[in-house]
Amino acid sequence: MNQLKHDNIVHFAGADIDVGSGRASLSLEVCCLGAMDTVISRYYARNLRIIEDLMWKTFWNMSLALCYLQTGVDARISAVNGRSIHSLPNWSRIQHHDLKPGNILLKPGTGMLPRCVVADFGCSLKSSDVASGRAFFRVSRCAAAFAPLEYPQPCDRSDVYQLGLIIHCMARLRQTPNSIIIRLQSRPTSSKYSASLNSLVSMCLHPNPMSRVDARELPRLVHSQMQLYGARHMRRSSLPDWAFGKIKP
Ligand SMILES: Nc1ncnc2c1ncn2[C@@H]1O[C@H](COP(=O)(O)OP(=O)(O)O)[C@@H](O)[C@H]1O
Numbered sequence: 001m002n003q004l005k006h007d008n009i010v011h012f013a014g015a016d017i018d019v020g021s022g023r024a025s026l027s028l029e030v031c032c033l034g035a036m037d038t039v040i041s042r043y044y045a046r047n048l049r050i051i052e053d054l055m056w057k058t059f060w061n062m063s064l065a066l067c068y069l070q071t072g073v074d075a076r077i078s079a080v081n082g083r084s085i086h087s088l089p090n091w092s093r094i095q096h097h098d099l100k101p102g103n104i105l106l107k108p109g110t111g112m113l114p115r116c117v118v119a120d121f122g123c124s125l126k127s128s129d130v131a132s133g134r135a136f137f138r139v140s141r142c143a144a145a146f147a148p149l150e151y152p153q154p155c156d157r158s159d160v161y162q163l164g165l166i167i168h169c170m171a172r173l174r175q176t177p178n179s180i181i182i183r184l185q186s187r188p189t190s191s192k193y194s195a196s197l198n199s200l201v202s203m204c205l206h207p208n209p210m211s212r213v214d215a216r217e218l219p220r221l222v223h224s225q226m227q228l229y230g231a232r233h234m235r236r237s238s239l240p241d242w243a244f245g246k247i248k249p
């Protein structure tokens, strides 16, 4: 984890290994606005919907995190300029395998909306470790409700599917996806949200991984659609304090 250096991945501060007990503990930066599952439950309790601005910000931040895990490259500038991403030469691809609202943490960002960071790498696998037999995928360790259709044979696009499910859960104020809506493949974020958001999320949720959008393409696609949406609708307002599970450092 200490190799991962990206604004949308939780910062690793250190590790403590107790040889006697065989236990290891990790120190991570504190994300003082809590996790996305809390945001969903707070909006659900007030019967209010999450503003689309936050959906796009989450989608954008998460697309950068997933692209980085695949390539070792921060795609921010390339995506803004509409350029494709190429992996670092010796980068070993990382799959998170357990993306869900509780593993997306929030902290104050540069604008009005919080920044999202990916956390909990307990199920993640590095492609070089899988290839050498040092690590293998264990489906039993991942949240079953967020399992892509291809499990127990994950692929490079499984994380993209789970990202689609997270945006769907935010839109529908659910802690776990609605399997009927996902199976029907129509409007995963509902008609309360823009057609462009629905269509991009559908591209992430394609049942066939080969037809699913690739993590290297995602930042460019999300950015261009977010710009179109933002030019017309972005409210540029901050979120209410009650929405977050505040955590003291
Ligand atoms: N660095 C952090 N900053 C703020 N909250 C955190 C942090 N790490 C974990 N949490 C909180 O604890 C919850 C569980 O942490 P997580 O690392 O996902 O462990 P696990 O799911 O294995 O129990 C998260 O959903 C979040 O609410």
Ligand SMILES: [Mg+2]
Binding pocket: 102, 103, 120
């Ligand atoms: Mg977790």
